[in-house]
Amino acid sequence: MKPDLTELDAFAAVARHGSFRKAADERGVSASALSHAMRTLEQRLGVRLLNRTTRSVTATEAGQQLLSTLQPALAAVASALQALQCQQQVPTGTLRLNVSRPAARLVVGPMLGPFMAAYPRIKVELLTDDGLTDIVAKGFDAGVRFGESLASDMIALPIGAPQAFVCVAAPGYLRARGTPQAPRELLEHACIGRRFPSGKLYSWEFLLNGQPLRLAVPAALVLEDDGLMLQAALDGAGIAYVYEAMAKPYLADGRLQELLQDCKAAASRFFIYYPSRRHTPPALQALIDFSRARG
Incomplete structure (x- = not known):
């Protein structure tokens, strides 16, 4: 021996x-x-x-x-x-992330600059992808999605502030078509639908008399990008259902108006998720700790 x-x-x-x-x-x-x-x-x-x-x-x-x-x-x-x-x-190495576009814009993007300043030896590669990608098969260290999209065998931790959705429309559209006072009145309006990469149309979510309501609205225009939805609403194409944080600048200057505020669904969280493993890569652990510190 x-x-x-x-x-x-x-x-x-x-x-x-x-x-x-x-x-x-x-x-x-x-x-x-x-x-x-x-x-x-x-x-x-x-x-x-x-x-x-x-x-x-x-x-x-x-x-x-x-x-x-x-x-x-x-x-x-x-x-x-x-x-x-x-x-x-001192964490080093490459951190590969697969992130939905809204999560990239609202949560991950704003923290990249401060994170890389705090950890200059970490290289970040971020791919925006609204589909349900198998991050393990594609070689990613982690992904960021809404909680309901995650596989059960993943470790998932909340990241960023809760995100609410709002119904918005341009004042000109509302003058021409009227302002809906209840969610079901949307069925009489031109709505800007959201289609997922899977092909499924998203049902808009509300809270009516304390009970959740999912409404399949009539979509005069179907898009899959929040930026295009906002632009279409600004142009008077109809009512959009978008992230409140993205609509805030337009609500603040009056170019869009929020509808059905009393029926707004509860805010949801994005989650950073990764495979269960004994040792989390240092670069990924650094991002997790950094996001927690930001609240």
Whole structure:
């Protein structure tokens, strides 16, 4: 049986200290156990490595030859382990993220600049994708989606502030078509529908008399991008159902008006999710910790 690295490192320690007791104290074992281990090592190699007297321990000529080869090798191993520990303390490497476009715009995008300033040794690759991509198969470290979109075998943690949806329309549209006072009145209006990459049309969500209501609105125009939905609403094409945070600038300057405020559904959270694994990559853990610190 070949000697292992632990035995060779123990031999180097004994030769360096010239003492079983000192080497044993350094390694947290008994001197007798270390002496026995050295005898076993010599038997395996078929050569005496140490000269033992009642007062000292010195390397034999064969032991000196082995030690001269071992010391640089052991130093290289120690240096590699130290570098690995430093990497854990100062995260480095590439972090690959698969993020829905709204999540990228509302949550992840605003934190990228501060995050990369805080962790200059991390490289971030972010792909925006509204589909339900298999992040493991595609080689991503993590994804960001709404909670209801996540597979059950993923670790998922909330990221960013809760996001609410609002119904909005241009004042000109409302003057021409009237202002709906209840969700079901939307069925009489031109609505701007949202289609997912799966092909499914999104049903608008409301809270009516304390109960959730999902409404399949008539879509005069169907889009899959929030920016286009907002532009269509600004142009008077109909009523849009969009992220409140994206509509805020237009609501503030009066170019859009919010509808059905009393029926607004509860805000939802985006989640950063990743496969269950024993050791989370340092770059990913850094992003998780950074997002938590931002609240």
